[in-house]
Amino acid sequence: MATLINDAQRLGLSAKEFGEKGKITFLGCHYTGGNDLIALAGSAAEGFYWTTSYRLTSEKGPWTDWQLDLAKKYGRDDKTANSHNYTNGIMAAQVAVEAIRRTREAGKEVTTATLYETLNQMNGDKSYEPLTTVGPVNYSATDRMGVDTLQLYVVKDGAFRSEGEPFKPEFIK
Numbered sequence: 001m002a003t004l005i006n007d008a009q010r011l012g013l014s015a016k017e018f019g020e021k022g023k024i025t026f027l028g029c030h031y032t033g034g035n036d037l038i039a040l041a042g043s044a045a046e047g048f049y050w051t052t053s054y055r056l057t058s059e060k061g062p063w064t065d066w067q068l069d070l071a072k073k074y075g076r077d078d079k080t081a082n083s084h085n086y087t088n089g090i091m092a093a094q095v096a097v098e099a100i101r102r103t104r105e106a107g108k109e110v111t112t113a114t115l116y117e118t119l120n121q122m123n124g125d126k127s128y129e130p131l132t133t134v135g136p137v138n139y140s141a142t143d144r145m146g147v148d149t150l151q152l153y154v155v156k157d158g159a160f161r162s163e164g165e166p167f168k169p170e171f172i173k
Helices: 002-010 033-047 060-075 084-105 113-119
Strands: 027-029 049-052 150-156 160-167
Touching: 033 160, 060 113, 060 160, 084 113
Parallel strands: 027 049
Antiparallel strands: 049 150, 150 160
């Protein structure tokens, strides 16, 4: 992606605003964005639109200090601490711990089967809301998405900034 963005900028083809006629507006989802893209593409990343279900440390909120403090506690460097991939890893650990907690709270032994049962109940009013995601974590026997809510971000002044409010894509039932 960074190569495409850099070449489009070099050729004068990058849109300065969304949908500019005769120019290219770059859009991406989850693994096509993040701070690694900005590091690779530099100023060419300006105006790149990106969706992910994760909160970013470039946006201030209770999750920012929490995630950065956690990263510092475990000796993570700034690049890692501010990566959406690090956020993704934290969320995966959070869901596992929450499933264990809920299983124990229900008075059940923690086994593969009981954890599976607990995860399948993690929806509706039993959804899990970690600080790391823009919406609740949901699972069921037919829903393996995890987080059905996305946030649109755009690179402004060298950092991803949220654009609008989190939303649920139309294809999510």
